[in-house]
Amino acid sequence: xxxxxxxxxxxxxxxxxxxxxxxxxxxxxxxxxxxxxxxxxxxxxxxxxxxxxxxxxxxxxxxxxxxxxxxxxxxxxxxxxxxxxxxxxxxxxxxxxxxxxxxxxxxxxxxxxxxxxxxxxxxxxxxxxxxxxxxxxxxxxxxxxxxxxxxxxxxxxxxxxxxxxx
Numbered sequence: 464x465x466x467x468x469x470x471x472x473x474x475x476x477x478x479x480x481x482x483x484x485x486x487x488x489x490x491x492x493x494x495x496x497x498x499x500x501x502x503x504x505x506x507x508x509x510x511x512x513x514x515x516x517x518x519x520x521x522x523x524x525x526x527x528x529x530x531x532x533x534x535x536x537x538x539x540x541x542x543x544x545x546x547x548x549x550x551x552x553x554x555x556x557x558x559x560x561x562x563x564x565x566x567x568x569x570x571x572x573x574x575x576x577x578x579x580x581x582x583x584x585x586x587x588x589x590x591x592x593x594x595x596x597x598x599x600x601x602x603x604x605x606x607x608x609x610x611x612x613x614x615x616x617x618x619x620x621x622x623x624x625x626x627x628x629x
Contacts, residue, residue, distance in 0.1 A: 473514050507531040510587035518582055523552065527592060530556040534590065538616040540609050550579065550598050557616055559591035566615040567593055569622035573629050574608050575600045 507528035508515070519527065530539050538557040545551045553576075555567060564583055571578055580596040599605075614620035 473512075503532065504528045511584055511592065515584050515592075523554075523594070526552075527554060527556075527594070530554055531586070531590065531592065538613050540612060542605050545596050545598075548598075549601075550596055553595045553597050555591070555593045555595075555612065557591055559585050559589050563591055563616070564593060566622045567595075567612060569626045570608065570611045570615050570620070571595070571597065573611065573622075573625045574603065575629075576603065576608070 504525065508524065508531065516524070526541055526543060530541050533539060534556045536558075538555060540556075541552075541554040543552045543554075553571075557563060564581075568578060568581070577598040578595055579598060582594045584592045584594075586592065611620055611625075615622050
């Protein structure tokens with residue numbers, strides 16, 4: 464029974480929100496934040512799993528669509544204010560590969576960034592969209608984190624060794 468409910472949530476058949484919010488409502492609201500271009504917004508998010516629209520609000524959807532639209536090669540990162548207090552939302556788009564998620568989490572750990580939530584999606588074209596709600600230390604320098612994320616993605620940073628040194 465639990466399996467069926469979890470599968471229903473992940474497949475987008477069972478909503479988990481306290482208020483009804485259909486994917487169409489989210490897309491229309493996001494289009495306003497995406498220069499009003501709903502066709503380009505839809506093109507950017509087509510191919511993501513159905514459950515994505517059950518998790519993303521309009522602002523997040525617009526930010527992710529921009530990341531997906533601009534993504535060419537390597538790793539693209541977006542950092543925005545989070546839902547409460549000192550939290551921030553970190554979104555990453557990259558060609559999916561083995562250990563991408565663990566490398567990202569390892570880099571965040573080396574910078575002492577607390578991960579409060581993580582959501583991972585893969586576009587049907589193989590592009591990963593990883594989205595984190597984090598609480599960074601007050602001394603965070605996101606440029607350093609982004610540099611290390613890029614180095615880890617390219618295989619130039621031994622993440623396991625960096626975590627051990629932490």
